[in-house]
Amino acid sequence: MKSSTAAWVHARAPAWRALAERIARLKRHRTLSIEEALGAVEAYRNLARDLASARRLVPGTRTAAALEALFTQLHATLSRHPSGGWRGLLSVLRDDVPVVTRELAPRILWMGVLMIASGAAGFWLIATYPSLINLIASEEMIQHVEEGKLWTDGLVNVTPSSILSVRILSNNIMVALFAVCSGFLFGLGSFYLMLLNGLMLGATFAFVHQHGLAERLFEFVIAHGMVELSVICLAGAMGTAIADSLIRPTHGTRRESFRWCVRRLAPLMGLCAALLVGAGVIEGFVSPDPAFPLASRIAIGICSWFLMVLALSGRLLPRRGRARS
Numbered sequence: 001m002k003s004s005t006a007a008w009v010h011a012r013a014p015a016w017r018a019l020a021e022r023i024a025r026l027k028r029h030r031t032l033s034i035e036e037a038l039g040a041v042e043a044y045r046n047l048a049r050d051l052a053s054a055r056r057l058v059p060g061t062r063t064a065a066a067l068e069a070l071f072t073q074l075h076a077t078l079s080r081h082p083s084g085g086w087r088g089l090l091s092v093l094r095d096d097v098p099v100v101t102r103e104l105a106p107r108i109l110w111m112g113v114l115m116i117a118s119g120a121a122g123f124w125l126i127a128t129y130p131s132l133i134n135l136i137a138s139e140e141m142i143q144h145v146e147e148g149k150l151w152t153d154g155l156v157n158v159t160p161s162s163i164l165s166v167r168i169l170s171n172n173i174m175v176a177l178f179a180v181c182s183g184f185l186f187g188l189g190s191f192y193l194m195l196l197n198g199l200m201l202g203a204t205f206a207f208v209h210q211h212g213l214a215e216r217l218f219e220f221v222i223a224h225g226m227v228e229l230s231v232i233c234l235a236g237a238m239g240t241a242i243a244d245s246l247i248r249p250t251h252g253t254r255r256e257s258f259r260w261c262v263r264r265l266a267p268l269m270g271l272c273a274a275l276l277v278g279a280g281v282i283e284g285f286v287s288p289d290p291a292f293p294l295a296s297r298i299a300i301g302i303c304s305w306f307l308m309v310l311a312l313s314g315r316l317l318p319r320r321g322r323a324r325s
Contacts, residue, residue, distance in 0.1 A: 005057045012050060019043055020070060026077045044074050090317055096267040098314030104268070107237035114191070115198040115233060122202030130210060136203045145211050152220050152288055172228060172276040179235035180269060183242030190239030197232055223297040224283040226305040231272045231279070238265050275308055 026040060051071050054064040101108075126133055133142060144151045175193070182189020208217045242261055249257035286292050286300060310316040 008053070009058070009063055015046075016050070016067065016070065019047060019074070023070065023073050023077060026074075040074070040078060044078060047071055047074060092267045093271065093311065094314050094317045097271055097312060100264060100268045101312045104234070104237045104241060107240050108233055111190075111194055111233040111236040111240075114194045114236075115201075115229065118195045118198030119202035119205075122199035122204075123206040124202075125199075126203040126206035127210070130207070133203065133207045136200055137207065142207075145208055145213060148211065148213070150208070150213055150216055150220065152217075170280075172231075172280055173273055176231055176235040176272055176276060179232060180238045180242065180265075183239035184246075185243070186247055187240045187243030190236045190243065193239075194233070194236045197229075201229075219294050219297060220287050222294075223286045223292070223300045224279045224304075226301045227275055227279045227308050228283075230305065230308060231275050234268065234272055238268065241265060271311060275311075278304065 022040070022043065026036075047067070047070060051064075051067045054061075054067050058064050122136075126136075137145075141151045179190055179193045182193060205214055205217060208214050242258065242265070245257040245261035246254050251257040251260045282300060282304065286297065292300075307316065
């Protein structure tokens with residue numbers, strides 16, 4: 001009897017070791033294919049039969065205890081809540097986004113420094129050589145400013161706020177996507193976009209300042225610009241991270257490293273898209289409307305930027321309490 005029991009344990013041991021490895025993989029993955037899910041259910045049934053046999057044949061042994069632990073782990077894995085839906089979305093915003101943001105913090109800082117430096121260079125360039133504004137601004141924009149008007153004046157009267165908002169947020173999302181996807185060019189596209197946006201912003205402020213319109217332009221951009229510019233820096237940082245995964249692959253081949261990096265950045269990309277939608281709504285409904293005083297615009301800009309920081313740090317959503325022992 002003992003020899004037959006030992007033979008049974010010896011014969012089933014490889015399957016139990018394979019099952020332990022499968023359980024470890026199931027714990028790491030958020031989603032499973034249909035084949036993987038059905039295989040896990042079948043493995044659960046087989047393990048239940050083996051555990052019942054072990055309780056009868058070798059009770060109180062290390063083999064029975066190991067099968068008990070495997071059964072408990074597999075049961076918990078199969079019984080866990082699905083990762084999709086609102087629960088999954090909240091988990092991503094609360095857990096995944098802050099981790100990615102912390103990892104990208106040095107890159108975000110350098111993107112911000114690059115944009116500020118290029119903005120200062122653009123301001124100096126136009127302040128020193130005003131005729132170069134033709135390389136940056138359109139003739140229509142230059143004509144409006146020279147007449148003492150901003151190109152944003154009467155924008156709401158020309159285009160309804162709802163349509164204007166959709167156009168703006170679509171354009172903003174496209175710019176951010178370009179900043180991220182340009183990481184394919186080993187980061188050159190991301191750096192180019194940071195330099196170009198900073199240069200154009202600084203040059204534009206220098207030009208309107210020469211015609212006494214800088215305060216009015218500031219009044220227009222302050223409500224939405226803080227979030228927009230921050231998201232562009234985030235997108236640039238993600239682009240450089242993608243470039244780094246191609247230049248210095250850390251997960252096997254360049255292809256595998258790239259795929260891992262994109263999956264890692266996906267939650268932050270989604271949050272950036274949502275932030276740009278909010279900024280587009282503000283830019284369409286608040287920024288061009290003269291009914292909003294400067295104080296309210298500054299308050300909206302600061303509050304929206306503060307909410308963005310809370311979302312990036314994971315503090316916008318309440319933390320789940322610790323499970324009771």
